[in-house]
Amino acid sequence: xxxxxxxxxxxxxxVLPAGCGAAGAGNSQNPAPAVAEETVRExxxxxxxxxxxxxxxxxxxxxxxxxxxxxxQSLWEESVCLYTQDHEGGYFIYSxxxxxxxxxxxxPGQKIRVxxxxxxxxxxxxxxxxxxxxxxxSYIAPALDVTKLLGxxxxxxxxxxxxxxxxxxxxxxxxxxxxxxxxxxxxxxxxDDLYVTLSKDGQLFSFTVESDLCGSDTDxxxxxxxxxxGDVVDVEGFLYWYEGANPHITxxxxx
Numbered sequence: 001x002x003x004x005x006x007x008x009x010x011x012x013x014x015v016l017p018a019g020c021g022a023a024g025a026g027n028s029q030n031p032a033p034a035v036a037e038e039t040v041r042e043x044x045x046x047x048x049x050x051x052x053x054x055x056x057x058x059x060x061x062x063x064x065x066x067x068x069x070x071x072x073q074s075l076w077e078e079s080v081c082l083y084t085q086d087h088e089g090g091y092f093i094y095s096x097x098x099x100x101x102x103x104x105x106x107x108p109g110q111k112i113r114v115x116x117x118x119x120x121x122x123x124x125x126x127x128x129x130x131x132x133x134x135x136x137x138s139y140i141a142p143a144l145d146v147t148k149l150l151g152x153x154x155x156x157x158x159x160x161x162x163x164x165x166x167x168x169x170x171x172x173x174x175x176x177x178x179x180x181x182x183x184x185x186x187x188x189x190x191x192d193d194l195y196v197t198l199s200k201d202g203q204l205f206s207f208t209v210e211s212d213l214c215g216s217d218t219d220x221x222x223x224x225x226x227x228x229x230g231d232v233v234d235v236e237g238f239l240y241w242y243e244g245a246n247p248h249i250t251x252x253x254x255x
Contacts, residue, residue, distance in 0.1 A: 035146055035158070040087035042066075048113065051089035063118045063127060067091050068139040069110045070162055071238055071250065073212040075103045081212070082106065083160065083238040083248070084114075085141045090160030092240065094119070096130040111137035124241040125159060143236045151203045155245055163247065164236045167255070168198040168205075172229040179229045191216045194224050198233065207235060210248040223252045231255075 044050060048066050049057070057063055070090075071083035080103060082093040093114055098106070106112070116130030143164035149155040150165060170179050173186075180196040182188030184206075194209040214220050227233070237249030 035144060035149065042087045045113065051086060054091070054118070055089070057118050059118055059120045061118055062115070064113070064115045065091055065127070066111065066113050066135065068137070068141070069106050069108055069112060070141055071108065071213055071248075072103075072106050073210070074215075075100065076212070080106065083162075083213075084112070085139075085161055087139065090158070090162070090239070092124065092126040092160045092238075093130050093132075094121075094126045094128050096127075096132060098132075105134060109138040109140050111135040111139070122242050123244065146239070147200070150200050150205060150245070155239070156241065159239050159241050161239050162236070163239045164234065165198075165200075165247070166234045168200055168233055168235065170227045170229055170231040170233060171197040171199050171204060173197060178225075179227050179231075180224050194221060196224055196227065198235070205245060207237070207247050207249050208240070210240075213248055214250055220249060220251050223254075224249075227252070227254070 044066055048064050051065075054063055054065055065086070067084040067086045069082055070085050073081040075098060078097060078099060079095045080098040081095060084091045084093060091114070093116070096114075096116075111134070113133045113135050114127060114130050115132075116127040119126050119128045141162045143162050144158065145164045145166065146155060146158055147164070147166045149158070172179055173181055176186055180194050182190070182192045182194065184193075184195050191211060193211045196207050196209075198205055198207055209221050209224055211221070216222075232255045234253045234255065235247070235249045236251045237247045240246050240248045
């Protein structure tokens with residue numbers, strides 16, 4: 001979603017009444033794990049933060065992390081947004097300067113060292129004003145099943161990680177003929193972001209196919225357009241945050 005639009009929405013948008021309210025972000029993240037997973041501690045280079053140190057850092061302060069590219073948005077005006085993760089947590093890199101030549105090297109799995117400023121934008125903790133260096137190493141994160149945390153405060157512990165939600169129900173969009181919208185308000189067209197409402201235990205949640213990540217020619221974009229209200233689906237994607245959980249999904253499977 002365009003940030004100029006979203007800055008207005010931060011002030012005006014009424015989020016879905018159940019499950020999409022703003023939760024604590026950034027320094028409020030509880031480092032205690034809420035989902036069983038294998039913990040791998042990775043040795044960091046000199047001056048590089050662990051994920052725990054990154055979480056504890058104050059907003060608007062310098063940060064340095066070593067992380068691995070997991071998803072790459074389209075190159076726009078020589079800058080790029082990255083979904084990245086190490087073995088301990090996720091990092092979203094916003095609008096990082098990048099040439100076309102550098103962009104070609106930012107493939108999933110590539111290890112990078114990122115220096116920038118920690119920022120909070122409508123609950124999304126991200127690194128801005130960033131620069132990067134390529135490093136030796138590769139890692140592709142498995143999708144972590146966080147279904148049981150959907151609608152709970154603990155979910156924010158996994159912000160920006162590659163996650164999985166299972167057994168969600170597709171809900172109709174009130175006032176529209178389809179269970180999805182082009183753009184958040186239905187004002188868009190083919191090629192724009194897709195918004196779909198999914199539910200769990202009666203709570204409603206907004207999921208997005210971010211067109212700069214998964215365009216109209218991707219399987220997930222076309223799969224969402226085929227969904228019908230009442231379908232039960234499993235989805236995977238990056239746990240983006242916008243006034244609450246707003247996952248950017250990369251796959252959807254109808255049961």
